[in-house]
Amino acid sequence: MELDVGDVGQAVSTGTLPGWDRVEELVAAAWHRNRDLRAGEVADYIPILAEVDPELFGVCVAEVDGGIHLAGDADHPFSIQSISKAFVYALVCDAVGHQVVLDRVGVDNTGLPFNSVMAVELNDGHPRNPMVNAGALATTALVPGATPAAKWTFIQDGLARFAGRPLPLDEQVYASEAATNQRNRAIARLLESYGRIDTDPLAVVDVYTRQCALLVSARDLAVMGATLADGGVNPVTGERVVAASVCQDTLAVLAASGLYERSGEWLYEIGVPGKSGVAGGIVTVAPGKAGIGTFSPRLDGAGNSVRGQRATAYLSRALGLNVFASDVRTPDGRSST
Ligand code: DON
Numbered sequence: 001m002e003l004d005v006g007d008v009g010q011a012v013s014t015g016t017l018p019g020w021d022r023v024e025e026l027v028a029a030a031w032h033r034n035r036d037l038r039a040g041e042v043a044d045y046i047p048i049l050a051e052v053d054p055e056l057f058g059v060c061v062a063e064v065d066g067g068i069h070l071a072g073d074a075d076h077p078f079s080i081q082s083i084s085k086a087f088v089y090a091l092v093c094d095a096v097g098h099q100v101v102l103d104r105v106g107v108d109n110t111g112l113p114f115n116s117v118m119a120v121e122l123n124d125g126h127p128r129n130p131m132v133n134a135g136a137l138a139t140t141a142l143v144p145g146a147t148p149a150a151k152w153t154f155i156q157d158g159l160a161r162f163a164g165r166p167l168p169l170d171e172q173v174y175a176s177e178a179a180t181n182q183r184n185r186a187i188a189r190l191l192e193s194y195g196r197i198d199t200d201p202l203a204v205v206d207v208y209t210r211q212c213a214l215l216v217s218a219r220d221l222a223v224m225g226a227t228l229a230d231g232g233v234n235p236v237t238g239e240r241v242v243a244a245s246v247c248q249d250t251l252a253v254l255a256a257s258g259l260y261e262r263s264g265e266w267l268y269e270i271g272v273p274g275k276s277g278v279a280g281g282i283v284t285v286a287p288g289k290a291g292i293g294t295f296s297p298r299l300d301g302a303g304n305s306v307r308g309q310r311a312t313a314y315l316s317r318a319l320g321l322n323v324f325a326s327d328v329r330t331p332d333g334r335s336s337t
Contacts, residue, residue, distance in 0.1 A: 031071035040298030081277030125194020225291020271322030
């Protein structure tokens, strides 16, 4: 997609954000310049998601020092959906270890849509990465806990620690998806047939469906992202949620697959790891600097929020977040710009 960022320029990655007032200004600008954009469609394959007000639009930047910058509907609640995959993955890596998750789930992009059955078949039952539904189901199956209820408690508590507050379940979203998630049930059965899930696959789908129905805001996503940007410590609560090495693993996975088959394009244009969800959220993580949360329900063909991508592209450029951007050094070691 074309990402019009106007004449904001390309600020390079410096290791620090600009000053407080400049970040405030840019967050407001990211919202203002995209608020009239109407491109994209609201998701309707989960029936209740089609009832959302498509005009909602919120942007939030959470700095790793705990500072918060808000614009628009940044406190409006919506279901986290696929963005939960990133944080459940981090919690599972922290609990069971890098190698177990790598072997069982993988880290490579499938190049296919997030709910592809064909991707599982093409890879002999290996999900390939934890951000597509097959890999997310395989990851949720690895969550510690003897019962589905225990696994659910682990996930709900863990995501709350990332957000720094309890995250309620949207019962209506859960019920709507539970009644229409035959495809995820089929994927879980397929994984079971390949030996990739060794507990009750339908119980795994139920826990996964619940994790997707947790309510967050753009502010929550920004704080959750800032926790991954801050070596695993929530910058608002000060609590360590996961190990720093887990953040690194998670961000690498997001860079490869966070925006599904559009992940390469996202990385090329925006240059920082991100994760989208079909309710319209996107979380973006600038390591050592900040988390960005956006919410706008109209999606592109791959299921990624259109205004969210634009706002994030603008902020990445203007705040100097792109991890691939560098500058010529002067002989005294300072940046030439
Ligand atoms: O499993 C599903 O299809 C949804 N609960 C989540 C999908 C999703 O968010 C894809 N994101 N863009």
